[in-house]
Amino acid sequence: MNYLEAYLIAYKSELWGTLISIGLLFLLKFIIAKTIRKVGKISDLNEVRTRLIIKYVSIGLSGFGIVALIIIWGVDFSELGVLLSSVFAVIGVALFAQWSMLSNVTAGVILFFSFPFKIGDRIKILDKEIVEKEDEERETYVIEDIRAFHLHLRNAKGELVTYPNNLMLQKAVALIDTYERSHEGSEVL
Structure with a gap:
């Protein structure tokens, strides 16, 4: 038995979980993007705004996909915790410095769905x-x-x-x- 066959046998459940997660992620992105386009069309909103909201949702779903893959592959959270705490410390400082920009982007998403x-x-x-x-x-x-x-x-x-x-x-x-x-x-x- 060669190395690839041994790898496929050893990680069969993780590989299937990855394939299913990626498939569900693409399906969710498609359904949600279609729904947002429909809301934009019904509300007679600018196409540029609609694409921007689709982009925000896509980034959020990608984040959930990464978390799902981390769980599927059973990454050791104690080792991952050190890395993530360092990354989040840097991101936290950057977001605190850019809090106004973050609130404007969030407000932009809210305005898309409820702006009269x-x-x-x-x-x-x-x-x-x-x-x-x-x-x-x-x-x-x-x-x-x-x-x-x-x-x-x-x-x-x-x-x-x-x-x-x-x-x-x-x-x-x-x-x-x-x-x-x-x-x-x-x-x-």
Whole structure:
């Protein structure tokens, strides 16, 4: 019996578990991506936002797949613990330094599924910090783009303002006019 046959016999259950896990992972990725695309289409969301959310979910599922493979192959957690504690210490410091970015990405995922506004809508952000000193009325903005970390808003003066996603969840935002309603009655060529 050669080395390959001995290896296949010795690790038969682990190899089958790996194949099944990888197959389930790809099936889950396919089903979830299809569901997210359907939600994006039903909600009339931008295709770029939909692909971004699919990418986030795919990364998360890959992480679960790696954990499943570690369990299947019976990696010794005491040895793995030293390695992981060192890695998580470095990642923890990096995430603490980038906490704002992480909260904006998380807010971007939340906004994808529950955001009542779309690109082209006119909104008013009810935040006292945005009000200009000489102007007592709050300014209205048109949503030009919704990205992973922030929104692109255009004010009446034509200035482009970037507004963090996490603040869209924390501040009150009023919908002034939807894109569909503002273009009602206009003919499309």
